[in-house]
Amino acid sequence: EVQLVESGGGVVRPGGSLRLSCAASGFTFGDFGMSWVRQAPGKGLEWVSGITWNGGYTSYADSVKGRFTISRDDAKNSLYLQMSSLRAEDTAFYHCARDGRGGGSYYSDSWGQGTLVTVSS
């Protein structure tokens, strides 16, 4: 069974930094691309960032480009999101998600429960 467990969320002041982690199990982590998707409370889904199976290509939403960095450690079956220069509008649940199988399958077929990031003074 695919399991994705996020951690690292919390309350941070505007301008601060936070690092999210996602522990993956139940599948061969190194075979899949991964993504981060966020959802502000009561709002819709917003794709944040993605990374290919080999880490060779990363992509970002315009809203986080230059502030967030996605990375992965296949030896630890883990995905990360380093967030800096945080703003109030970054407040959301952050979900780790697995991409579909095969080239070009950049949809998300499994999701974690999410970790809440609150940016507030």
Next chain:
Amino acid sequence: DIQMTQSPSSLSASVRDRVTITCRASQDISNSLAWYQQKPGKVPKLLIYAASTLQSGVPSRFSGSGSGTDFTLTISSLQPEDVATYYCQKYNSAPRAFGQGTKVEIK
């Protein structure tokens, strides 16, 4: 960037009704479209990918169609457990934008 627009934003239908949700891309995305279902308090669940391919385990009353810029999610016979918000997402290139969501309720 390509924008994804869903309609309607919400709908109310009776059990066993046929329900249709539309998603429009601002540019051609071929068939690189997915549909997700998010029930209240739950994480999203993949229903359909490649515009019309049903994800394993998803009931056959769900179907998807379309290509290019216009796409449709159809629930052939609405069930009480289908109460949820439905999102489309384009994934041909970054950013992988979502539609704003369509909330489906039972009348």
